[in-house]
Amino acid sequence: MKVVITGITGTLGEALGRACIARGDEVVGVGRKATAAPSTCSVSVANAQHSTEDAARLLDLDPDRIYLCAGQIEDAVGPGGVPLASTMEQIHRVNSLFPALLAIEAASREWSHPLDIVTVGSIADGSPSAFGPVYHASKSALHHFVTGTGPILHAANPHVRLRLYRPGVIKGPLSWAPTIRLNARGRKIRARRCRRAPEAAVVARRLLAWSDGDDWVGSDLEPLSFRFLKLLWGLAPDSYYRLQIASWRRVSKFSGSEGQGA
């Protein structure tokens, strides 16, 4: 099978590349620069992953399956923890806009074989949070796009299947990203979740096994707290907003005494 993997230099992309190589797939590893480790792919390709033209170049590779593992989270914030406009644009582009452009372009082509587009979301997509607001919004947009537009694309072009896998936290630098807005108390809570996080190789095996099946949306196990928050957001959006205000006061490093000058 010919597989294209974006984010091949990342925690999950690398592990997935290795797992695909191990089972004999031909792997094209995609990064913004062609710097993928040879153990993770058969060939390394550079692609900006910005536009429909970039998407077309990936589809020209004629893959059987594409894993869109590239993803970004906020690594810097402005005064008071406010999102930076430029980072926000980049995050939305790589996490949700580019996957959408690629899927639309794929459905407009004639294929002589099935094409599986596996987007990588997050179990955090159902619960907006003041501690990763741009990331959550972009993953939520991706989930909405896949569920809303995927059926249309598949009906228009039965060779193309747009699917979504939602990992939970993975051991690695990205799992720590929300700490950018957390105070010491919040970081302690986060540390518990990071300590229990599985290695990327475990998640990659899970993702691979899932994508060999026929389900449209797959998820790592969602903690009960995530399920509860999702319900609350859906059923009582104003209470959910108030909960975020309260959490910001309690565990943000930008509020209270810790926030002075932060």
Ligand SMILES: NC(=O)c1ccc[n+]([C@@H]2O[C@H](COP(=O)([O-])OP(=O)(O)OC[C@H]3O[C@@H](n4cnc5c(N)ncnc54)[C@H](OP(=O)(O)O)[C@@H]3O)[C@@H](O)[C@H]2O)c1
């Ligand atoms: N790690 C977690 O805890 C976790 C949990 C849930 C979901 N996920 C999702 O799983 C996917 C992989 O996560 P990861 O932990 O492997 O992340 P990672 O280690 O930070 O790797 C991210 C990859 O995405 C690429 N990338 C970053 N910003 C980009 C941009 N603006 N445009 C194009 N490429 C960009 C990077 O490639 P280059 O810089 O080489 O181009 C890198 O290979 C992401 O979609 C993430 O949201 C991760």
